[in-house]
Amino acid sequence: MSVLHYDTYSGSYLLGIGVHLYQYSDCQIKLLAKCGDPPPVIEEKKEVEQKTEENGKEEKSDKKEKILRAEGRPFITGIATCDECIAVISNNKVVETFDRTFQKQASTVAIKRPTSVQVTKSHVIISDKAGDAYSYTLTLVDQKYLLGHVSVVMDMVITPDHKFLVTCDRDEKIRVSHYPNCYNIESYLLGHEEYVFRIMLLSPNLLLSVGGDQKVFVWDLPSTTLLQTLCTDNDDVTKLHGDVTSVTYSSPYLLLCRT
Numbered sequence: 513m514s515v516l517h518y519d520t521y522s523g524s525y526l527l528g529i530g531v532h533l534y535q536y537s538d539c540q541i542k543l544l545a546k547c548g549d550p551p552p553v554i555e556e557k558k559e560v561e562q563k564t565e566e567n568g569k570e571e572k573s574d575k576k577e578k579i580l581r582a583e584g585r586p587f588i589t590g591i592a593t594c595d596e597c598i599a600v601i602s603n604n605k606v607v608e609t610f611d612r613t614f615q616k617q618a619s620t621v622a623i624k625r626p627t628s629v630q631v632t633k634s635h636v637i638i639s640d641k642a643g644d645a646y647s648y649t650l651t652l653v654d655q656k657y658l659l660g661h662v663s664v665v666m667d668m669v670i671t672p673d674h675k676f677l678v679t680c681d682r683d684e685k686i687r688v689s690h691y692p693n694c695y696n697i698e699s700y701l702l703g704h705e706e707y708v709f710r711i712m713l714l715s716p717n718l719l720l721s722v723g724g725d726q727k728v729f730v731w732d733l734p735s736t737t738l739l740q741t742l743c744t745d746n747d748d749v750t751k752l753h754g755d756v757t758s759v760t761y762s763s764p765y766l767l768l769c770r771t
Contacts (some may be wrong), residue, residue, distance in 0.1 A: 636649075676688050
């Protein structure tokens with residue numbers, strides 16, 4: 513599986529292949545970092561007071577906190593960038609941030625397997641297979657719940673003004689929520705006949721979506737209007753074959769990685 517992301521800060525493409533993060537620029541490819549290594553696990557015992565069933569008295573005992581552990585074979589599944597840092601998620605639930613020299617700054621293990629990642633100047637936003645989205649600070653602490661879907665959240669994007677968080681799921685829906693108060697839903701974009709697994713912004717007001725129905729839509733976000741259908745099942749020339757693993761846009765080119 514490969515993940516492609518256009519980094520507007522450096523004007524280059526970031527490519528995730530397996531556990532390795534590469535940079536492609538001027539027909540040259542450079543290895544930047546190895547990802548997916550979980551942070552060291554430190555199990556801390558906390559002394560707590562518990563009432564025994566026999567005498568009802570409070571007695572001190574040791575209780576271990578629940579530890580989140582990496583699971584599965586690591587490979588990069590998502591990349592996001594801002595002017596300050598790069599955020600990377602991996603299949604084994606590991607979330608990492610790197611500075612602009614590609615030195616690792618922080619890492620943590622997500623509650624559930626992440627499906628997509630976004631990053632702002634102050635927060636890393638993660639969606640997962642449980643249908644939830646939550647944010648961390650750039651140091652990957654202070655987790656905050658943002659929103660939940662009934663089904664798996666497949667992808668998400670945040671608008672450049674950071675006012676809206678757009679999410680898509682396995683139930684054919686695209687949801688536009690106010691950020692950071694994501695309980696306040698602005699609108700839905702409905703039109704796909706199967707799951708929506710990739711979305712991205714072509715401009716502040718234009719959203720592109722890719723569905724399991726083999727259709728690529730372009731939406732006007734403010735009016736929730738479907739403007740154009742780029743690919744359909746009925747067109748043998750432009751019909752998509754295989755799942756799209758990542759979508760990136762660098763005007764005037766739209767690049768899709770497929771299985």
